[in-house]
Amino acid sequence: MGRSTFTAFYRSFTRHPLYALLNLLGLSFGIAVFIALSLLYRFETGYESWSSARQDTYAIGGQYFFPGMPNDVFIGSMGGLLDEMKIAYPHLEGTRDWGNAVTVHKGAEVYGEQIELVDGNFLSFFNIPLRHGDAKTALASPDSVVISEEKARKYFGTVDVLGRAITLSDEEGRKNYVVSAVMRDLPKNTDMKLDFMRLLTKQRMSEEANWHKWGSIQLVTYFKFADPAQAAALQKQFPAFIDRQVGDRFGDDIKGSKIMALHLVPLADAHLIDPKQKAAIVSLGLVGVVALVLALINYVNLATARAGLRAREVAVRKTLGAQPGALRLQFLGEAALTLLLAFLIGLSLVELSLPVINAVGGLNLKLDYVSEGAWVAGVLAVVMAAGLVAALYPAFALSAFKPAQVLASSRTPAGGRAGVRLREVLVIMQFATVVVAFVLMLGFMRQIDHMQKADLGFTREGLLIVNSTRYTAISEAQREAYVAAVRALPNVKRASIGNAIPGDQSSTSNSNIVRPGQTDSATGSPTVNWSVVGPDYFQLLGTKLVAGRLFNARYGGDQMWRTDAESREEGRVTNVIISRLTVKRMDYASPQAAIGQIARFANRQVRIVGVVEDMRFYHPTDAIQAKLYLFDAKPNNNPVAFVRYEGVSEPQMRAQLQQVWRRIAPDVPFEGVSATANLDKYYKPERDRSNLFSIGAGIAALIGCIGLYGMAAFNTSRRVREIGLRKVLGASRGKVVGLLIGQFLRPVVVASLLAIPLAWLALRHWLSQFDDAIAISPWFFVGAVAGALLIALGTVGGLALVSASVEPGKALRHE
Structure with missing residues (x-):
């Protein structure tokens, strides 16, 4: 039995190499995506697996x-x-x-x-x-x-x-x-x-x-x-x-x-306690499953289409006494060999592409067959089980042919109208998935581009953050000396200090704020995120002043308290600046209405002297927080230094800042990072996952193209005489090409129409996690559908043209 299965497997590949190769390629690509994204899912869900506890x-x-x-x-x-x-x-x-x-x-x-x-x-x-x-x-x-x-x-x-x-x-x-x-x-x-x-x-x-x-x-x-x-x-x-x-x-x-x-x-x-991050990893894992399902659909599609090519083989074998059960086992054995070969090719593709996947996805994935041999075997088992389930229908369809009907007919059976409809439904499912993936890919790319270019309420370009000033070994005198020396550098426009840091939440706190006459309650009063900033902080960041004024050391009331006893001196009122959102949370009619108002913040009396525009310092999925700023002429509450520069490259500016630092604090390491890079830790995961999704979408489209080409090649080969008759009766080559392309593209058009509402729902759900989300543009759907149609047209257009160019005499020649 095993020998006959191997023989039949070899012959099916050598006698019909085009269909066999398309089937193998589709499976290999789908399995490769499944393995790669399964590896990613295992990596992300395997944090701390090094510990036996x-x-x-x-x-x-x-x-x-x-x-x-x-x-x-x-x-x-x-x-x-x-x-x-x-x-x-x-x-x-x-x-x-x-x-x-x-x-x-x-x-x-x-x-x-x-x-x-x-x-x-x-x-x-x-x-x-x-x-x-x-x-x-x-x-x-x-x-x-x-x-x-x-x-x-x-x-x-x-x-x-x-x-x-x-x-x-x-x-x-x-x-x-x-x-x-x-x-x-x-x-x-x-x-x-x-x-x-x-x-x-x-x-x-x-x-x-x-x-x-x-x-x-x-x-x-x-x-x-x-x-x-x-x-x-x-x-x-x-x-x-x-x-x-x-x-x-x-x-x-x-x-x-x-x-x-x-x-x-x-x-x-x-590691995945954030539900948004967990959903992103699960979604990428599902992309791998979808890619495998598409490949298996491709397999079923091509296997049922090829059934007619083996109908006479089945009929002869059944005439010679072969039982349907034995034939089914043989066909399932052939499917298992195909799956095993496709798995090996897919595994090889993953090995070759892992450096690229790691680069575009910001990952550290690797295949270690010694330590992960059991996992690789498990993935193989999943692929084989899913593949054999998909192979059941073709196996039963092949073994069900009636010898008398097959041998008495001059045409090879193709499953009848039901078989044609099944194959069309499978192609529709494939391309509907491809269109949904294209829409999501366009939406992802547009949202990520928007995140990186959107107005954050401050100017991030030309801004360096020096984290070294927060080291405990740095004295206040050294900190002041450093900021003063930096201000004197020729390419520095401004330098300031504070602990309200783009891309860093380590130095902020939250407290409630309440207007006079309102209930001061931890569960009822508005909560604000507050930070301490130094001179010229807002001017340096380029933050827009909405109402009132900015901090100035000449105003004694601007200086915040240094000790708890100082903050509670009788009659002491500290000036503060709040953000536009805080104005709304405190129920003021307008930013101008808040200026000069007294409030109780963290059990201290404060006066609002300015309102600034909201600034987005953190993850784009997080809502902007209501903000309150305190002023300290010499901040010492875990502050970093901010440097606004121009006319010089970032590496050159960093080198100058480091040189100054080594002169003032040689025993403390220099740590400087650009505001863009500090914020990029929020954007990079989304960008990396979008890149991985785009790769998956591209391979899904390739799998769909392989299946569509195989179906088109098979259907065209069965219509050679029909095409010859049409040309004899006066049909031009252009009309025949148009007819074939229209029939080949029909399932793609239907798939596009079915995919649009599904894609809209999926994209809306994904965008809902962002506080500053883009609008869903109709061009996403137009572009995705156009892309799918162009890919499909490129896949079958040449085949249709070649088929329509065959001379009628050759097409009508008897076997």
Whole structure:
């Protein structure tokens, strides 16, 4: 049986190579897309799979319910949450990870890194793989540090560095630490940056003013449970726990659980906790499934069309005693061999194209057959199972031919009218999918282009951000000296300082604001996101002043408080600037009506002296937040320096800024980034996924073209005599070409009409996630339909022209 299957498989390829090759190519391309996007889905959903504790570990997620603010669940908690929870629930096993900036000193050179302050059980909690050292004792001493293999090579040139010293500077000053363990490098799909780790000490906790302040976020807290039921049981107790711990912090009549919530987020779900990001990854995974389905539709289409070419073979074999069941097994065996060959070709295509996919998608995908052999085998099993299910219909259709009818007819059967209709329906399904994909691709590209070119309320070009000024090792005097020196550079137009940063949310806070006479309530008053800015901040950014005036150091009331006692001095009123959206949230009739008004902000008296235009600093899917700005002539609240320049390239300007920095603060690393690059971290994922979707859409169109060409070639070959008769009776070549093209394009036109409403719904759903979404243009649909028709026309046009050019004598010649 196996030998006859191989023989029949070989003969079907050699006797009808065109149809066999089209079938194989369509399957190979579809399987390649399926493998590539399955690899992406596995990568994105496999974060932290390096840890054997992944299935039992949960990260604490937070959620706030302040009016006018986003209420999405995020990963993070206040520093003291673990301590408070262990008092209430002594049986809990937990640990913490607090990321901090650190400076590494290597001779005269300094490097900026991130160090994790962790509890002593952190290494054993996650079963972190160590190359050298003992997980139980590595973090026992506050003078020890654990480093990764990558950093060991960078700073020591080798990974065998146990007991060697390394000099670090952070919040606790400059100290020498002893390397107590070397951790193996983690895979790319991890959110944990564990290059440097040292013990989180009680002294360091005590220095953090907000360590036990409910509502603050410092770090990530993790818990481990024996089974999901224990986690679910604790989750139900969180509201009551919050109410007990928060008390009357937000008002006598407001429970803490009305303001915030805690969530136990499985570690496996933490990376895709944002539902928008998760939906994007799932959608790309579905594109892979759709590509495979299109390829299988192509297979069914061509297999049923080719059935007539093997009808006499089936008839002869049945006459010689072959049973239908045996024939079906043979045809399914041939399908399995075709699928296996297509899988190998598809796998090869993925291997060859992975560098391109990684480049356009911003990914780090790779196929490792040693560690991922089981996964590759699983993908093969899925492909084979789906393919064999699709092959059932052609196998049953072939084995159902009646020998007497086939051998008595001069024409080969093609499934009759039902077979023709089935093939047309399958082509319609293929091209409807292609048109939907084209519409979405055009919409994606237009939205991404809009995001990158839209007016954000400030000028991002020619703007550099120097993050080094926020290092704790920088004194206020050094910060002032640096900004003054930068202002003196010939190509610098302005320089300022502040913590309202495009593309950076690490230094902002939220508080409620209320007008006189209104109820001051955490659940009822408007909430604003507030930041501290220095002189010339708005002028430097190019922010439009809507009403009132901007900050000026000459006005004493503009200067914000430096201490809590100072802020509550009797009669003190601090001038503030608010955004246009804040005016609306505070129910003022107009920006001009807000000028000079007194309000209560964060339990302090403030006067509104200016209104500026809203600025979009964060992700394009996030709504612009109501904003309030405080002024500090010498900001020291985690500020960065802003530099507006012209007449010089960005690398040249950065080099000048670095040169000045090394002169003023040689012991602190220089970190400078353009505002465009800082914002691009929000745009790049959307752009990369759009690129991947476009590749998938292009291959889907190619699969559709392969199927359409195969169908057109088959139908044309069956109509050779009809074409000859038409030409004998006076039909011109142009009329015959028009007739054939019209019939070939009919399913494509029907598919386009069916696809338009589906594409509109899908595009509208995708655009709904953006705060500043483009309008759905009719040209998206016109362009997509025109593209599908042109592709289809290019596919069958040449074939129709060749068929119509055959001489009638040759076409009508008897076999």
